[in-house]
Amino acid sequence: MKNCFTLLLLISTTILFSQKRQLPIDTMVITQHNTTIKGVSFSYTATTGTQPVWGENNEPIATLYYTYYERDNIKDKPRRPLIISFNGGPGSASVWMHIAYTGPKILNIDEEGYPIQPYGIKNNPHSILDVADIVYVNPVNTAYSRMIEDKEGKLPKRETFFGINADIKYLAEWINTFVTRKNRWESPKYIIGESYGGTRVMGLAKELQNSQWMYLNGVIMVSPADYKLYNTLQPVYSALNLPYFTAAAWYQKVLSPELQQKDLLDILPEVEEYTINTVMPAIAKGGFISENEKQDVAEKMSYYSGLSKKSILQHNLDVPTSFFWKELLRDETGQIIGRLDSRYLGIDKREAGSSPDYNPEMTTWNHAFTPAINYYIREHLNFKTDLKYNMFGPVNPWDRQNDNTRENLRQAMAQNPYLKVLIQSGYYDGATTYFAAKYTMWQVDPSGKMKDRFTFKGYRSGHMMYLRKEDLKSANDDIREFIKNSSSQGRAAKYEKN
Structure with missing residues (x-):
């Protein structure tokens, strides 16, 4: 009996140590659901799982975890738009827009976007699933996506995935495989990217078009x-922060009474004009600016920013x-304000210093998103694994060289x-400011010949503007309108003489 027990123990131990905590390379779980959006009830299918990234020798070198939502009972599938959704980081999972913005479920949060317990999810009455199918994609090392060992037990080289151009190249290949498997080549296609996802989708627009022969109807950049x-690290670009300073200071009620009594959108146009016409040239002069001009500009910047x-x-x-996040409320309350959303407040160890100890909004x-996505995937999508869901994955060092994504978007649009x-930004976002997003939009096409194909929308919230209930509705409606205006059904793809 003792020998049998010892044998069983050895077998169990051998099995235990031969196992690895990993995902299947190619798998999916399909579940059926119902929802109500815009007052209309309908059923939809959720497919979640992994799909390989193929290497040069047609072997799997990584597998990406994704979740794909399709509205059921669609008679004319070729006319049904497909949205391919990314977040940013780089190194961020797709969780943010998945369960807080465009998807059929959203977090339990209050009307301004602050988390409330118990954590969890609820139906999203504003999801764009009524007008488009959506796939949320997680790049390598985010969520459950991972690199795959070869036959010798070696992982691929990190530079295959972790850099601006490498990221774009392998994701475009993955999208090609996905669209082929799901038979969506006839559908109007859109890519949406939040934060670093803005850089990603600018590059993907051309890579999909020129390397995968996949032409898009729209690119959506959320807080790009x-x-x-x-x-560039050029000081002159810091001028672009001033309109954001104004917005955050207005929200925190520290501007002069003259400005504070006005609506935010009545103030920002004059600050934007002053930024471009005065602040940028002043900073460009560096140490050779005249003392009088320097004093005048500093005084006006103080007026618009709430700083001394x-x-x-x-x-x-x-x-x-x-410095702005640390300084704005230093003398009033001693609190810091949020980086990604300056409506949020935090407490540092010391009021002294030049930057906050942490980002209170993050x-x-x-602590709201993490339990919600882990619960949702297991209990609603029925996808079970012991692998850790990486909200932010290990992707550094990230190769930032040879960034031509802005020009890539221009070429894709021209062709x-x-x-x-469509560009969407929150006025209180201090990380990727709304005015910097406008500036990018202006610089994509210096000729101005395609400016009527750009749309900018601003919202009274931060980086994830959709957390605020009012903006969740309006931002999703803006995507609906964008899809409608870019459908191009029955129209020839050609330029006319001006």
Whole structure:
């Protein structure tokens, strides 16, 4: 009996140590659901699982976890738009827009977007699933997506995935496989990317078109991070932060009574004009600006930002956003304001310092999103695994060299008369500011010949504007309108003489 027990123990131990915590490379789970959107009830199918990334020798080198929603009983599937959704980071899972913006379920949060317990999810009455099918894609090392070992037990080289151009190349290949498997080649196609996803989808527009022969109807950038802008490290671009400073200061009620009594949208146009026509040229002059001009600009910047003239002069007009988050309420309440959403407040160890200890909005979001997505995937989508869901995955170092994504978007638009662009930004976003997004939009096409194909929408919230109930509705409606205006059904793809 003792020998039998020992044998069983050895077998169990051998099985235990031979196992690895990993996902199947190619698998899916299908579930059926019902929802009500815009007052109309309908059923939909959710498919979640993994799909391989194929290497040069047609072997799997990674597998991406995805979730795909299709409205049931659609008679004319070729006319049904397909939305391919990414978040950013780089290194972020698709969780944010998946269970808080466009998908059929959203977080349990209050009307302003703050989490409430018990954590969980509820139906999203504003989801765009009524007008389009959606797939949420998780790049390598995010969510459950992982690299795959070869026959010798070696992982692919990191540079295959973790860089601006590598990311675009393998994701375009993956999208081709997905569209082929799901038989969606005839459908109008859209790609949407939040934050770094903005850089990603600008590049994907051309890569899909030129390398995969897949032409898009629309590119949607949500709070886009344009790395072409951020990687220049030119002080002159810090001027673009001023309109955001105004918005955050207005929300926190620290502007002068003259400005505070006005509506935000009545103030921002004059600040934007002052930024482009005065602040940018002033900062460009550097140390050779005249003392009188420097004093005048600092005083006006103080008026528009809620910061002291002295602190602006001490920064030579080039005020870092991190200093703004620390400084704005320092003398009033001693609190910091959020980076991604400056409506949020936090508490530092010391009031002194030049930057906050942490981002209060990010910690708030993490402790609401993390339990919700883990619960939702297991209990609603019926996908079970012991692998950890990476809200943010290990993707660094990230290769930022040779960033031509802005030009890639321009070329894709020039070559494809159908292609239109929607940009959505929150006024209180201090990480990827709304005015920097406008600036990117202006710079994509310096000729101005395609400017009527760009649409910008701003919202009274932060980086994830959809967390606020009013903006959840309006932002989804703006996507619906964009899809309608870019459908191009029955219209020839050609340019006419001006």
